[in-house]
Amino acid sequence: MNTHRHAAAPFDVEALRAEFPVLAQTINGKPLVYLDNGASAQRPKAVIEAERRYASEMHSNVHRGVHTLSQRATDAFEGARERIRRFLNARSTREVIFTRGTTESINLVAQSFARPRLKAGDEILITWLEHHANIVPWQMVCEATGATLRVAPINRRGELEFDTFRSMITERTRLVATTHVSNALGSVMPVAAIVAAAHERGVPVLLDGAQAVPHFRLDMQALDCDFYAFSGHKLYGPDGIGVLYGRESLLESMPPWQGGGDMILAVSFSGTTYNTLPYKFEAGTPHISGAIGLGVAIDFLEQVGLERVAAWEAQLLSYATERLSTIEGLTIIGTAAEKASLVSFVVDGIHPHDLGTILDQEGIAIRTGHHCAMPAIEFFGQPATARASFAFYNRYDDIDRLVEAVETAQRLFR
């Protein structure tokens, strides 16, 4: 079946692919098909070049020196923060905090917002779809404070049971923390309704946006959430850099969570005056080149066009769903009405790990396992699934190769 719809492509995928050096290689003798974008997306030349240029032309420490290089590094670093503010439509750069990634962003909120406020009897509400990074930090807070972690259920399609979720927001709820897009299943959460329901009861909301940011245009002011966490490396940027967006009034009320340089105004042995936002939460030398690279990645994504990206990825998802569904013995796990561009699946008689190895021999990179979301996967009675996650540089050909390789695996295991 090779009835491709390349003609319907809203943009030139091949030209875009040429911007990603990693894609132009063979793995085990076959052209690479990279379908593990949900774990980490590839970087365009522009990002690689920005990191190289920073290291070769302007590396120095930020916010410290009076010398020219330090000023250049500071300008580039703070320029990236402003770029990210615009991308998020945050009110101010004081609301944009650099972290190591989504996980650190969530831990920051757990340790600095939740832990000092919560006590026995209080509740944190999450959902069954969370990544471990949006489960374990809250378990740690609950252990330290005596608060209770409550988990809102999902249905067999992998969608949040919204009415039950809403009924679980009570006078004891101190924080709602949910994913925006499930990394294991692709389900898109009804985040606007979640925020509205929580705010109706005066409960702040943290959204884990790691899987959403590469796919949708975000607007923090319209979304009105209180915290939003994401990573650079899933957004075509460098690894080791991420962002916590936080509502300024809440961030103001929170104590620093790590102490050190850059987060202070004055230090003496009798006491320390903390720096203002966002620096209060950025102790130590930050990942300067990472932040700059992330700013450039956002520029790149905006040039491609987030709306066009979303449209192309929706086509890829629909083609992949249609093609994979024709394979006898293959079951798609997660069939939410609204999904981001990833497909989790299992194949009768073939463990996902074996499938991962066989696909790798065909040059195809997918994720296999529990996707750091064990409760979500176990809900479907599976120890693991195979997951193909798409980026805008993927093509119909990639999906055809995936389907052929799954059929190869089935022949081997027959």
Place this chain on the structure above:
Amino acid sequence: MDLKDLYRDVILDHNKAPRNRGVLAPPAHSARGHNPLCGDQLTVYVTVDDGVVTDIRFEGTGCAISVASASLMTEAVKGKSREQVTALFDTVHHLLTEADAPVPASLGKLAALSGVREFPARVKCASLCWHTLNSALAGSDTPISTE
């Protein structure tokens, strides 16, 4: 590398129809093994009489390599003394981890696992059952983890 080096007929056969699957009641020794990376779970039960493995069973879920390895292991160790099992463990361990390790004829069907060493990400799948058996024989209560 050829996939058929990894997924040899013996492996595919033992994956599809694992031998000695099941449970042995105490006083049989047992131990649990877990590979958190892929979610493989395995319990090995072993009866030792007079220093000899007289019966062995396993249960659990896992990939073809881990299920076939456990199945082949149960066949290979039945009737062997503790010392012989230890020696066999060492031989299998070399086979799985050393690129040039010779494949002794004495290994029998276990030799089918020699393709695994070409796939470093899969070595733990094949070795989990052996570590779990060791733990059962040692009477240790600590579950075995590959991580």
